[in-house]
Amino acid sequence: MEGFEVLVLWAVVYCVSVSSVPLNEYKTESQLKHVNITIDTKYSSYITLSDVTADELGQYEGGDMIGHIPEMHNGLVDEKFRWQDGVVPYKIVGNFSLEQLTKIQQAFHTYHNVTDGCIRFVGRTDQHDYIQVKSNPSGCGSNVGRQGGIQVVNLQPPGCLYTPGTIQHEFLHALGFHHEQTRWDRDEYVTISWDYMKHGSEGNFAIHEEDKATGFGFPYDYQSVMHYGSNAFSVNHTADTITPVDPNAKIGQRKGLSDIDIAKLKKMYKCDTK
Numbered sequence: 001m002e003g004f005e006v007l008v009l010w011a012v013v014y015c016v017s018v019s020s021v022p023l024n025e026y027k028t029e030s031q032l033k034h035v036n037i038t039i040d041t042k043y044s045s046y047i048t049l050s051d052v053t054a055d056e057l058g059q060y061e062g063g064d065m066i067g068h069i070p071e072m073h074n075g076l077v078d079e080k081f082r083w084q085d086g087v088v089p090y091k092i093v094g095n096f097s098l099e100q101l102t103k104i105q106q107a108f109h110t111y112h113n114v115t116d117g118c119i120r121f122v123g124r125t126d127q128h129d130y131i132q133v134k135s136n137p138s139g140c141g142s143n144v145g146r147q148g149g150i151q152v153v154n155l156q157p158p159g160c161l162y163t164p165g166t167i168q169h170e171f172l173h174a175l176g177f178h179h180e181q182t183r184w185d186r187d188e189y190v191t192i193s194w195d196y197m198k199h200g201s202e203g204n205f206a207i208h209e210e211d212k213a214t215g216f217g218f219p220y221d222y223q224s225v226m227h228y229g230s231n232a233f234s235v236n237h238t239a240d241t242i243t244p245v246d247p248n249a250k251i252g253q254r255k256g257l258s259d260i261d262i263a264k265l266k267k268m269y270k271c272d273t274k
């Protein structure tokens with residue numbers, strides 16, 4: 001049944017995407033209904049137009065975090081910030097092209113897939129707590145964890161929608177994770193160059209306590225989709241603000257969730273005990 005559904009839904013989106021709907025046209029509510037679907041592998045390869053980690057360019061706290069939640073970094077320990085049963089209701093209210101909507105749906109699908117259905121993004125019906133996916137010209141941003149009521153994940157087109165990892169990054173904030181380089185033990189793994197930082201951006205490089213934010217027992221992860229790139233908040237976008245201690249380590253990938261990102265997420269939502 002599920003396979004059949006996917007096929008039918010895929011056929012619907014395929015028809016929509018090959019019909020005459022212009023990609024950049026504003027989507028009405030009824031058009032959105034048709035793209036509120038799970039898209040399968042036909043859509044999984046994207047052209048990476050840019051390696052820019054767009055989430056570092058936002059006007060939000062931490063580059064892309066909405067609202068200031070002090071002392072809670074990487075995986076929030078407090079369970080009140082979690083989505084009940086791993087179900088995240090959402091409503092897409094932004095002005096996205098069909099191609100961009102497809103990428104957002106693909107991100108939802110990725111979460112579903114890598115957690116074997118433990119994390120599920122579902123179209124909001126009447127749930128009290130849910131995510132509004134917006135397209136405001138304010139960069140990429142999200143609250144960290146469930147806030148209660150409506151909360152926003154902002155994905156400014158097109159920059160926040162080029163790479164799958166940027167979209168996944170914002171939703172991983174919403175699920176309860178801060179940036180990897182805010183871990184309590186980060187100074188053992190990266191060197192922060194405060195002198196090369198844009199004035200006023202120092203707060204983005206704060207470290208927070210292990211009892212508020214946990215790595216769930218997993219080691220520091222250079223490969224995390226939640227790790228800043230080397231030149232995040234650099235004065236001139238060239239000088240490195242973050243240098244890995246391991247000379248072979250690369251940071252700031254936005255291809256997608258790392259193995260450890262997935263493992264931590266599954267630990268946070270107790271996926272393996274369900």
Ligand SMILES: *[C@@H]1O[C@H](CO)[C@@H](O)[C@H](O)[C@H]1NC(C)=O
Pocket residue numbers: 024025026095096
């Ligand atoms: C939606 O976005 C497109 C492409 O950026 C733009 O041309 C159009 O004016 C926008 N529509 C609304 C209602 O903002």
Ligand SMILES: *[C@@H]1O[C@H](CO)[C@@H](O)[C@H](O)[C@H]1NC(C)=O
Pocket residue numbers: 040041044109110113114
């Ligand atoms: C689903 O996850 C598996 C690994 O668990 C991966 O090999 C596969 O490519 C994923 N499929 C999609 C469509 O993301």
Ligand SMILES: *[C@@H]1O[C@H](CO)[C@@H](O)[C@H](O)[C@H]1NC(C)=O
Pocket residue numbers: 036037038121122123124125
């Ligand atoms: C689509 O939206 C409906 C409600 O409008 C919801 O029940 C369904 O779960 C959504 N599907 C997905 C894949 O989000």
Ligand SMILES: *[C@@H]1O[C@H](CO)[C@@H](O)[C@H](O)[C@H]1NC(C)=O
Pocket residue numbers: 196235236238239
């Ligand atoms: C950027 O800043 C660093 C540190 O001040 C400097 O060494 C480097 O030459 C600068 N690069 C450019 C392109 O301005």
